[in-house]
Amino acid sequence: MTDIKPLLFLCAAFALAARADEGMWLFNQPPRQILRQRYGFDPDEAWLEHLQKASIRFNSGGSGSFISADGLLISNEHVAADALAKLSTSGKNYLRDGFYAGGPGREIKCLDLELNVLQSIEDVTARVNAAIPAEAGPAAAFQARRAVIAQIEKESQENTGLRSDVVMLWQGGACHLYRYKRYTDVRIVFAPEQQAAFFGGDPDNFEFPRYDLDICLFRAYENGQPARIKDYLRFSPSGPGEGELVFVSGHPGHTSRLLTVDALKNERDQILPFRLASLKRGEALLTSWSARNLENARRARKALLGTQNGRKVNDGRLAGLLDPELMATKEAAERQFKAKLGAETGEDKKTVCQAALAAYDKIADATRIESENFIPYTLLETGQAFSCESFRIARTLLRAGDERPKPNGQRLREFSDSGRASLELALFSPKPIYTDLETLTLADSLTFLATALGADNELALKVLAGKSPKDRAAELIAGTRVRDLAFRKSLYQGGAPALAAAQDPMIELARLVDGPSRELRQIFDTRNEAKQQAYAAIARARHLLLGSAGYPDATFTLRLAFGTVEGYAEQNNPVPPFTDFGGLFARAAAMRARPPFDLTPLWAARQGRLNRATPLDFVSTDDIIGGNSGSPVVNRAGELVGIIFDGNLQSLPGDFAYGEKQGRAISVDSAAILQALEKIYRAKALTRELLDGHLRQ
């Protein structure tokens, strides 16, 4: 991946020069100067606020936007896949067959989907810092931080009625309070067949040229009626032009651009190889099980797609870190910044700079301790050793019993009062859970536990209880009652005594590992606090020496990216920025329409109605990453011209450094959306609502 030229990391670290379309910018710290200098564009507050309030976060992971005054919203089919899979049965496969309601009365309610729309941002850094005693060690500081954050969130929620999350930015350098309007009555209006949304499947995932109609339309409801939406995006019937400036407003999940070199090497040498081995293990498991019969395939489909996607993402991230050029740039930047810190002698700045220098060593120490505990932590606390829904539910119930009686500020973060509604929505989801799939994944992960710790390890022996991983998994899944919703609710209400009385084998397994698991979490929480303080010290020095330092790493909170619709070169061959319907049919023909390159029956029958020259997908230089899926792409006028659904392979090292030369965001063109809805799906009412901005009565 030598194409990655992470020049802008230097920019981000040292200056705000407008050298590329880099950045996942905060809405309260937008890149005004760059936009003015590079594009002569100066969005006003209203432009930004409108875009912010039209933007949506999906709790299942992903982004979207409102596109009508009557609650209509758009995202990706692959963001909707979780909701579609949960609604599907062996008789009615929404994921495979798609869905078109044909009217508000016939829209289907999702089982556990929560949407968040950002209403305001408040900087609470000072209040958080003030609550942490100056001389507190990491453990005490972590406790103090947890308590003050829980308090801030609770107060805000009680005062405003809004979901209130304190977000750590700059790896801990700043704390912002984000307030969201929640929507939990969300209904599916239209989904294409997954094969139309994901034509080319895993083989073409993260590739370009690409031919996917990866969209899904929902409607938000309030009090049983379509929600009235003030801020929605107007839909462009024509899509963007080549070279046009386009913005992306969405929720990038996670980046690691500001990590120290030590931390990056730990990612490279330990975390990513381990994660990739897990993903490839999971992929082999789910692929071979899915292939045995069609119902298996349906049940495992979502998990399999997620695993394949994760494999490509992390292969790309690892390739980025194994690119000596990328790493050399990182090392040079860190060296230069450290030299600058060391050279600072002025009384006013010296203390801050010396603290920043010391912070690098603190991060290295914390990283080393995390690294030593990484495998057991991943197995036990992140649950890789017990991979199944039943265990996740059992652990949540067990911990809820222990945590809820505690004061709000002393609980594990996920049990705070402010998060309670969202936690319960997820915990009491009536989604289907398949015992055969549960047994399969649990047996595989128990096998992994035994091999990772050694089968004679004391904890492994206790967990397996004298049985083979396969037999133990079968016994646990058959024996537990946590899949019964009423049982689940009774244990949640009854708390610790009810949990003890239940003698449920999965809850007892969760109890068996909870001690060591909490110890490991404590180690990671404490090291994380130490790292946050250290990164905050570096951030302070950076602000002091360099002024505003651009944008923080992504945290699954709303960000603004900008860029242009622009192709690139691959091995000296130009890759044009647009594909079209004609290209879709050509790719299907070249692959003899073998799955996943087949047209659906509807597309095969109606392809003649489409204009083959209509743009289908396009690429732009916007700086995005996983979590941005479904984000609206808007032009200067704020019109929706596309929907982000992917990045190309060359964009994957973007976790560590933006690369403008070849890295690209991939979107569905709004022109293709309109034409497909009209010509393939005959969704007249829907295209009218898109163009009019409201439901016609």
Add this chain to the structure above:
Amino acid sequence: MTDIKPLLFLCAAFALAARADEGMWLFNQPPRQILRQRYGFDPDEAWLEHLQKASIRFNSGGSGSFISADGLLISNEHVAADALAKLSTSGKNYLRDGFYAGGPGREIKCLDLELNVLQSIEDVTARVNAAIPAEAGPAAAFQARRAVIAQIEKESQENTGLRSDVVMLWQGGACHLYRYKRYTDVRIVFAPEQQAAFFGGDPDNFEFPRYDLDICLFRAYENGQPARIKDYLRFSPSGPGEGELVFVSGHPGHTSRLLTVDALKNERDQILPFRLASLKRGEALLTSWSARNLENARRARKALLGTQNGRKVNDGRLAGLLDPELMATKEAAERQFKAKLGAETGEDKKTVCQAALAAYDKIADATRIESENFIPYTLLETGQAFSCESFRIARTLLRAGDERPKPNGQRLREFSDSGRASLELALFSPKPIYTDLETLTLADSLTFLATALGADNELALKVLAGKSPKDRAAELIAGTRVRDLAFRKSLYQGGAPALAAAQDPMIELARLVDGPSRELRQIFDTRNEAKQQAYAAIARARHLLLGSAGYPDATFTLRLAFGTVEGYAEQNNPVPPFTDFGGLFARAAAMRARPPFDLTPLWAARQGRLNRATPLDFVSTDDIIGGNSGSPVVNRAGELVGIIFDGNLQSLPGDFAYGEKQGRAISVDSAAILQALEKIYRAKALTRELLDGHLRQ
């Protein structure tokens, strides 16, 4: 896998009781007593010699047998796949489309296939042991053993003209000289479409019920004419009956039934998890690359099938070792045997028994040292860090240059005089090598090298030469000339000076790692010698205390298995021993004929001609393992009634312990072969030759 009841391990270790159909027996030590007691069958020498000389070993891995006086032989399509793939091009895909010559003149010669037919076995244990000085340490003993074996093989080859291999049996307890007739002009007569041979693909691999016509017919030639064969098997038109006694004569590749408990735990906790991670990494790589276009799929097909097969095999083996019942049985057997050794006080036996007891500790020591060096050894010496044909060729050339000038007895084993013809056949194979696939697998394995050693590791840095794994792989594959056959031959002839002058980047890479790689090999060769001596000590004690101890672990040499055609129960449901053509069509219909459950055009068109009730595949209790593929299944009369092509999932722990309750060998029924050749392929001349036993002029 609680179904595995490794009772017979106890039998093998302690007595020759006829309690099950266990055993991969030596042809010179057949299980006469068991056959007599259990089946009232007493094969004479002629019966055994005829079967032995009709049995064939494939150097590509697999077994087969002669079935006509004119050199016609039968094996599996999946054993032939290597040869078929090497003959295929993007224009002519024998693997996909199959092949029927229609007459001797039109049979196609394989590029580098070598067949071996066992002519005689000679026990040379005494001569080998006499050559190893009593007080020699493992390093000196290894040298001495290597030298005497090379000498024995060379003498034998010069005296008889036969390929002569000294085989270590009983993990080193005995050395037998095997002499083979070699056939290197081998031509393809008939292969079905791979989809017919491997209906159900990876999903149904190692499963039963099963519906595969996994056969391939070749003809051996000598001096350009069909070879005249005295010992060939008569073909049964009707196949076996349920409950019938059937024998398997083939070449099981490897078993680990006599390993000590320490060694088994090392397999369980280190070797198998590491191997599985590699296989799953390879599977993800080849699957996603294959899916990008049809030509990729063709090029990678054989490697991908091998990887998937290996994944299932090793998942099954690991499941066996994680079955506490299997391991407890192993531990109990070892404990009991050690107690017996310790209790022996008689002067005549005590020395031998004490030596055997000490041997367990020596094996543990050697295993520990191997374990410490296992990862670098696997990366460098077995070449997992440089996975591509170009590297394998480059290393062979480099080492040939270093080894060939040495005296025969001092060379690395693969360069001994007696193996020269086979080595050169493989090295100078004109098989196609695809640069894109080479680059793909090399980049992936260099990535693995960097992550396994750490990207800052000195050797990793040297290997990568300042480039990313992907760029380095591309540079090496594009730069090397070893794929050019003339160049390859000139370097082999020119030896070390020519190799140095060539300045070929891949040869230079092989040179760069050759020092550390040879050091690791030296460690493993020496430990292996120490283990062989220790296992020999245990074998001596076992023979002394228990008499003849059954059969040694498999070593890809000819073995005889026996068993009955018999179904089994799975979760209390009976699994009948036979499938039929009707079952094939039903399975295809249930899977909506989606690949890999589609019928080929020929089968789809002609299915009506088949008798749906004709048996297609069957299971038997014969004790087989990988390498047995293609083995003839014969009845008491010595008639061929089937062809082994697989074992079921429950047979996979058979590497460590035979399990008769559910473990089964899977064969193609001879009745199905005859009917398919006649009705689907209209291969009249062939069916006549099968039934007559000779070509009709």
